[in-house]
Amino acid sequence: MSDKRLITLLSDFGLSDVYVGVMKGVIAQINPALTVVDLTHQISPQNIAAARFCLMNAYPYFPQGTVHVAVVDPGVGSQRRAVAVQLNTGFLVGPDNGLFSGILRQTTAVAAVELINPQYWVKATPSTTFHGRDIFASVGAHLASGVPLENLGKVVNPNTLIELALPEKKTTATGIKGCIQYIDHFGNLVTNICAAEVQGKTWSIVASDYRIPMGQTYSDCQPGEVVSFIGSHDWLEIAVNGGSAQSQLHLDWQAAVEVVLTEESKG
Incomplete structure (x- = not known):
């Protein structure tokens, strides 16, 4: 598998702090040959609906195999799941809080795992407030470098992924x-x-x-x-x-x- 896959990053971290740069550092340590594209880091804080929309509308414009790492995560450190999802055309990595539900309404998930294998994290005991660094950026880089999805954690039913509650038409x-x-x-x-x-x-x-x-x-x-x-x-x-x-x-x-x-x- 090529080591030239793309990784996209989307977050609510803003650009005045070092959080985004640190995530890119984690990716570069694992595989400096990967290309990283910033979708946006200006999602308003904790706005999962905005993240869902932006990711859903950006997704079709990236090539086969792109790994999309999205971190808008008000539940970081709680019991919410960390997941990676395989689609026919790419991968999603981030918290299971509904931010992937826009894409998943348009594209069928092939497989999904809960990220419980610390071998692919930055450290075995991650920070309770920065899973973007300690889990998601690291997992995304390994996935983009050819690590099979099933190695990253426990297989889960894609139908159990959280759907963001929005008013129905x-x-x-x-x-x-x-x-x-x-x-x-x-x-x-x-x-x-x-x-x-x-x-x-x-x-x-x-x-x-x-x-x-x-x-x-x-x-x-x-x-x-x-x-x-x-x-x-x-x-x-x-x-x-x-x-x-x-x-x-x-x-x-x-x-x-x-x-x-x-x-x-x-x-």
């Missing part, structure tokens, strides 16, 4: 009820309703007592006005031209929205 007489599943750096509000669900339709979004018209991009309205469109990630989103939809509409994570389907498009 519901079909209504006029459209689809959903929620805000992500808020990006610009204050754009990303819903959990995807492009395929509105294909061939004209629609608008009702949220926070506003009816937001459908457009194609940010500039389809005047500066300061609100517009909805299909984002680059294929989810319907709400934005303000030159501003923050979150601030202007006073909406937050998991706030309710409804996509109102008005008519079939012509032609």
Whole structure:
């Protein structure tokens, strides 16, 4: 197996402390030939839903065999499981707290293990507050270097992996009820309703007592006005031209929205 596999890192560690650099040091000690890509380390603290969304939308853009190490872990040191998951196209390593559930709704897990083999950790007794260093970065590097998944711990049923509890979508007489599943750096509000669900339709979004018209991009309205469109990630989103939809509409994570389907498009 090639030692040139990619490892991605995602965390809520920020960049003002050394935590991310230390994880990269652990990886380099195990296999300096590995390529490490930072997805983001600016997930807001303990925001598992944001980590889930970012990882889910980044995953398809990486080559076969990539190992994704994700650490947003408010339960570190508790009884929550540390896991590695094999998919048809890559691997996931991190806490079993729901942050992998977005990917696992789209891609079937081939196998999963609970990480209980200290041979592949930095030390046999890991810190109770930094499993990113002592377990996940180390396991990810070994996995990317060719260590078989089953060597890393105890085989578990992938169906037992934690599903993050988010409001479910519901079909209504006029459209689809959903929620805000992500808020990006610009204050754009990303819903959990995807492009395929509105294909061939004209629609608008009702949220926070506003009816937001459908457009194609940010500039389809005047500066300061609100517009909805299909984002680059294929989810319907709400934005303000030159501003923050979150601030202007006073909406937050998991706030309710409804996509109102008005008519079939012509032609």
